[in-house]
Amino acid sequence: MITVQQVVFALFAVLTLGGAIGVVAARKLFHAALWMVLAFFGVAGLYLLLEAPFFAALQLFIYIGGIAVLTVMAIMVTRGIMKPKEPVFTYAIGAAGTALAFLVMLGLFIFKTPVWDVAAPTGEVDPNGLRALGQALVSPSAYLLPFEVASVLLLAVLVGALFIAREKE
Amino acid sequence: MSQYALIGVYLIIALIFGVAPPLLAWFLSPKKPNPYKGEVYESGIKTFGPTWIRFKPQYYLFALAFLVFDVEAALLLPWAVAYLWLPLYAVIEAVIFILILVFGLVYVWRRGWLTWM
C-alpha cells in the first residue's frame, strides 16, 4: 500500500536527484547552478517531510539565498558567463566508476544493517524544539563551544574571503 | 492534516496563480513575430560589443560579506526564540558571539574593503 507520504517522498527525491544530475550534466555553468537550486529545494521539501520546518527554511535561506546566489554571482564575475562549451567530462569514466563504487558500498552497508530499517517514532515532534535548540546552543554544558567557534570561523571567513577577493591596487 | 501538508497545498496554489496570467495571455494575445522584434532592446541604439560582459568583482565583495552575516543571523534565530527563557550569562555569551562579528565588520570597514572603487 502506497501512502501519501511515500508519494511525496518520491516526488522530492526525484527533484533532488534530478537537480543533482543536472548539476553534473549541464554544459552551461549557469544552468548547473539552477539545477543545484532545484536540488536544494528538493532537500528543503524533504526536511518539511521530516517535520523540521526550521531546517527547511534554513535550507532556502542559506543554501539558496546565500550559497547559490553567491555561486551565480561568481559565475557572472568570472567568465563573462558565456563560453558555453567546456570540456566537462575529462575523467568521466574513472569518476563515474569511483562514485558508483562508493554508492554501491554505502547502499550495501545501509541494507545490511537492519537497525536502520526503522519507522519514525509516532506522535508530534516537540513544538518547542526550536527553543530547546536555542538553549542548547548557549548553555555551557551543551554546545556553547561550537557556537562560539562558529562565530570565530565566520570572522575568519569574512576577513579572509574579502582579503582574497578584493581588487588589488 | 499537518501544517506542512497545508504549506505544500498553498505553494501549489501559489504556483497556479503564477502560471495562470501568462498562460491566459498566451491564448489571448496575437502572435506575429518578425525578426526585428527579436532584436536586443537597448533604447533603440544598435547593440554593440559582447552581450555577456564580465562584471566588476566589486559587487562580489558585498555578496561575500552578506553570506557571512546571513549565516550569523540564521544562527542567532534559535537563540532569539529561546531568549525569554535564558539566564543572563547565556545572553552575554550570545553578545560575545555578536561582538566577534562586529569586530570583523569594523576591521573590514577600516581596511576599506567595503568602499566602492
Added chain:
Amino acid sequence: MVPLSWYLLLAAALFAIGLYAVMARRNLIGMLMGLELMLNAINLNLIAFWRYLSPATVRFRVLAIIVLVVAAGEAAVGLALIVAVFRLRETENVDELNLLRW
C-alpha cells in the same frame, strides 16, 4: 510510512553524484557545486537521524547547523579564491591551472 533507510539511500545517492561532480567537472565552480551537494547529503542524513532516532534531543540538529556554517564558509572562501585565481589566469579550468607558481 517512509523507513529511515530510504532517506539514507537518497543521501548516499546525492553524495555520490556530488562526488562525481567534484571529480569529473573541470571547472572550479562546478567542483564547488558538487561539494555543496555532498554537504547537503550529510545534512539530510543528520536531520533524518534526528527525526527517526532521537527526536527529543538536539544533538543532530546542532551538528546540522555546524555543517551549514562550514558549508557557507567553504563556499565564501572557495568562491573568493576562484575569483582571485581567475583574475590572475583568466581561466578556471583545473587542467589549465598547472603552474606551481606564477
Added chain:
Amino acid sequence: MNVWQFLADFFVNVGAWMGELLSGWGLSPFWVSLIVKVVGGLALAIGPLTAVLFLIWYARKVIGRIQDRMGPTNDGTAAGPFALLQAVADAIKMLTKEFVFPKERDRVVFLIAPVLAVAVAVAVWAVIPFGPQGMQFVDLNIGVFYVVALASLAFFAMLMAGWSSHNKYANLGAFRAVSMIVSYEIPQMLALLVPVMLAGSMGMQGLVRAQEVPFIVMVPVPALIYFLAMTAEVGRLPFEQAEADAEIVAGYFVEYSGMLFGAFYLAEFINNLSASFVFTVLFLGGWRGPWVEQAPVLGLVWISLKAFLVFTLLTFFWGAMPRLRIDHILGFSWKFLTPLALVMLVVVALVDKAVQAAGLTSPWGRAGWLFLANAAVALVTVALLYRAERRQQAAREARRFAIVR
C-alpha cells in the same frame, strides 16, 4: 446562531458551514478538510491580486498628486469614476498584448522567471494572520522566517530573468538588484530578531499575541531599521537600483513584454503589500484593535488599515524620493544599518534581561525602559553622525582652501 454572531466570526463560520455541507454529501473527513482548505487558499490568494488592482490606481493617484499631476483620470475614457477601473484596463491591455521574445533568449529560464516571481509573492500570504483564530491559512511555528526564506527564491527570479534575456542591461540590472537586496537582507534579518526575541516565538500569531504594547513603541529603532531595509527589499525608491530606468533602461526585465512583464509588475506590487502586512504583524500589533475579542472578523479590518497606512508611507517614499547611487545604497546598508542593527540587538538583549531581573513584569514598564534605551542609542547615533559630518565638512573646506591658495 443569529446573523450578528455569524458575521462576527465570518470566515471561520463559513469554513465550518462548508465543512458541514461537504460531509453532508458523504465525503470522508480528510477530503472535507482538504477541500475547505483549498477553497480558503484560493480565496486568500485572490485577495492580494484584487487588492493590487486597487492599489495600483491608488499609488498612481498619490504619486500624481505629489508631483502636481492628476494621475489617471476618466477624461474621455471609460475608466469609471475617478478612473477607478484604470488598473483593470491596464490588466486587460497586458493580457491581450503580444509576447515579444528576444532572439537569443534562454527559452525555459526566460519563461520560468516571471512565474517564479509571482508564485513567491503569493506564497508569502499563507502565514499572515488576519485574525485571532482560524483566520490564517497555517500558523507555522517559523512564521516570519518562512517569509524571509521565500524571498531567497525571489533573488533567483531576478537572476534568471536577467541572465536569460541575453541583454547586457538586463544582466547588469539583475546583478545590481541582487547585490543590493542581498545587502539589505542583513539589517532586515537582524532587526527582525528583536521582535522574535521579545515575543519568544517566530510564529505570526505568537508575535501578535505578545504585543500588548506594539513593538514599534517598545523598540522604535529596530522598527525603523526594518522599515528602511524592507523598502529596499521591495525595490522602492530611494533604493530603486533594480530598475533605474535612467541608467540601465529598466533593469532585469527590459526584454519582457505583455503579461510576462505584467507578472513582474504584479509581483512587485504584491511584494509591497505583503511587506506592509509583515511589518504590521511585526511592529504594529497585527490584528490587535478594539473589539477584536468579540468580533474576530474586525481583526481583518484593523490589520488591513494598518498595512494600508504602511503601504501609503511606501508610496510617499516612491513619489518624493530621488534615487540614490548604488555605492551610497550599499554603503548605507553596510556602514550604517547593519552596525546599528547589531548594536540594537545587543542593547535590547541586555536591557530586557536587566528589566526582567529587576522584576518589572508589567508590559508598559518593560516597554518604557526599552524605549528609553532605544532613545539613548538613537541620540548617540545622531551625535556620531553629526560629528562625522562636521569632520567631513572640515576636510572639504580644507581642500577647497588648498585649491584657492
